[in-house]
Structure formats: structure tokens, C-alpha cells
Amino acid sequence: MDAPAACIVCRNDLFDDEWDRYCCRPCQNHIDADLAALAGPPLWQDTKHGRRLVSGLFTALTGELEPGTSAGGPRVSGSKTAPIPARMEPLSQSAHGGLVNDLEEWVRDWEHRGYATSCQAVRPQYRMDQAVATLRFNLDIAVRKHEAINSFAEELTMIRGTCEALIIGAVPPRPLSAICPCGTRIKFHFDSPIRHCRGCGSDYGHHALIALAVATQAA
Structure with a gap:
């Protein structure tokens, strides 16, 4: 590859030992953190800006299907009236054609380039977990070989932001x-x-x- 003078994600200059990369190590760490946040069971962490989910964002979406609920919010049961329809946006994004499909497009792209292998799964949660595991495992190769790693980083940020917005009941961009x-x-x-x-x-x-x-x- 022709070594870029700067990280194509944050546009900061690369260090001398990073010239075999398209993105710097801090950006690689940020990408890895965004991937890790999507998979697995929900895990909360206290930050200076309040509590934040650091993993399990995709799983948490399925807990936000009822109207008027947000992360940790109470749900009312036992009503004799007809149930209120589920919130459609979290349902749509957690279904087979939602966010997991966006991530799997990158798995297929990396597989086509020869540094990833697609995994076969049926349930959306399993597909998300396997896609995340595959992308994290091959990330070190991708930051050195994939000239569109900045597009991957930006789309990944959009996926994480969509999950976080839906979990708190906000409208994602x-x-x-x-x-x-x-x-x-x-x-x-x-x-x-x-x-x-x-x-x-x-x-x-x-x-x-x-x-x-x-x-x-x-x-």
C-alpha cells in the first residue's frame, strides 16, 4: 500500500511506526470499542457523563419494544385492555434486515478481500455476535489493508449511535x-x-x- 501521511479516520498525522496503516492506533481502539459495545449481554459502566452501556447494545434493543419505555424503565403488566403495539423502530432495527445486516455487509466485504470468514447463524442476536467477533478478530489486518476503513468506522459509529438513541427513547439521526x-x-x-x-x-x-x-x- 502507499502509506498515507495521516490517519484517514481522524486526519491526524501518523507516527513513524504507523506508516503501514490507514488509521492510527487510537482510532483502531475506538473502532474496537464500538464493535465490542454491540455484542454480548448488556453491561453498564459509570462514566463522567453518567451511566452508559459498554456492551450488549443490540440485545438491549429487544427490551425497548414497548411504547413509553427506556433503558431500565418499568413495564406495566396485567392490564385488561388490548396491548399497545410495540415500538416499531427498535423492532425494525433488531430484526433480520436491520442493523445486523449493515454489519454483515462489511464482513462480506472483508471476506472478499481475503481477511475474514463469514459465519452462518439464524437468530439476529447470534448473527450480530458472530459478525462483531469476526470484525474484531480481523481488525488489525483491516486497518493496514482496507483503504475504506474510515467509511467502516463512520458507519459503525452510526450503528452504535442508533442503538443508544433507541434505548433511551430518542430519535436516531x-x-x-x-x-x-x-x-x-x-x-x-x-x-x-x-x-x-x-x-x-x-x-x-x-x-x-x-x-x-x-x-x-x-x-
């Missing part, structure tokens, strides 16, 4: 979506400075991303 001419879907936020298409390697700056999203919607 809606990612934008565009289809590259090569056919690869690119998800991004409105303030994303640049995204790298993992399909063909094209770079899209902020204005190019917006234009591509508009063209995708029109199509």
Missing part, C-alpha cells in the same frame, strides 16, 4: 444513502466530509456524496 455507479451502497451522515466506496475505491467528498444521494433518490 437518519443516515443518507447513495448508490455508487459500481453498484455499491454508501451510507453517510449529512456532515460526512468524505466517504470511500468499498466496491470500486472511488472517493466522494461532501458535495459529491450529496449529489450522488440526490441522483440515487431520483433514480
Whole structure:
């Protein structure tokens, strides 16, 4: 690879012993922490900003399906009236085609590049746990070989942020979506400075991303 002068995730200069990487070690640690937060059983940790789930975010989504509940909130049972429908957004995101599918797209991408192996599972929770385990195991290779590791880091932040927002009952920010001419879907936020298409390697700056999203919607 042509060594970048700076980390493509945080844009800070790389140290002399990091020139075989696309992203710096602190960004790699942040990516690993975001992955770890999605899998396993819920685990809370006290921080200076209050209590925060440091693992089990995907599992916690299934506990937020009832209207008017948030993390740790009480649920009323024994009512003789008809049950209120489940909150549809957490249900949608925790289902087979939700957030776990977004993460599995990266597993397939890494597998195509030769440094990951897809796992077969049926239940969404098992799929999430296996996808996270696969991506964490191969992360050290990816930060050295994957020129779109910044896009992976940003999409992973969106997935974690979506889970956290739904758990506390907030409305998560809606990612934008565009289809590259090569056919690869690119998800991004409105303030994303640049995204790298993992399909063909094209770079899209902020204005190019917006234009591509508009063209995708029109199509």
C-alpha cells in the first residue's frame, strides 16, 4: 500500500511506526470499542457523563419494544385492555434486515478481500455476535489493508449511535444513502466530509456524496 501521511479516520498525522496503516492506533481502539459495545449481554459502566452501556447494545434493543419505555424503565403488566403495539423502530432495527445486516455487509466485504470468514447463524442476536467477533478478530489486518476503513468506522459509529438513541427513547439521526455507479451502497451522515466506496475505491467528498444521494433518490 502507499502509506498515507495521516490517519484517514481522524486526519491526524501518523507516527513513524504507523506508516503501514490507514488509521492510527487510537482510532483502531475506538473502532474496537464500538464493535465490542454491540455484542454480548448488556453491561453498564459509570462514566463522567453518567451511566452508559459498554456492551450488549443490540440485545438491549429487544427490551425497548414497548411504547413509553427506556433503558431500565418499568413495564406495566396485567392490564385488561388490548396491548399497545410495540415500538416499531427498535423492532425494525433488531430484526433480520436491520442493523445486523449493515454489519454483515462489511464482513462480506472483508471476506472478499481475503481477511475474514463469514459465519452462518439464524437468530439476529447470534448473527450480530458472530459478525462483531469476526470484525474484531480481523481488525488489525483491516486497518493496514482496507483503504475504506474510515467509511467502516463512520458507519459503525452510526450503528452504535442508533442503538443508544433507541434505548433511551430518542430519535436516531437518519443516515443518507447513495448508490455508487459500481453498484455499491454508501451510507453517510449529512456532515460526512468524505466517504470511500468499498466496491470500486472511488472517493466522494461532501458535495459529491450529496449529489450522488440526490441522483440515487431520483433514480
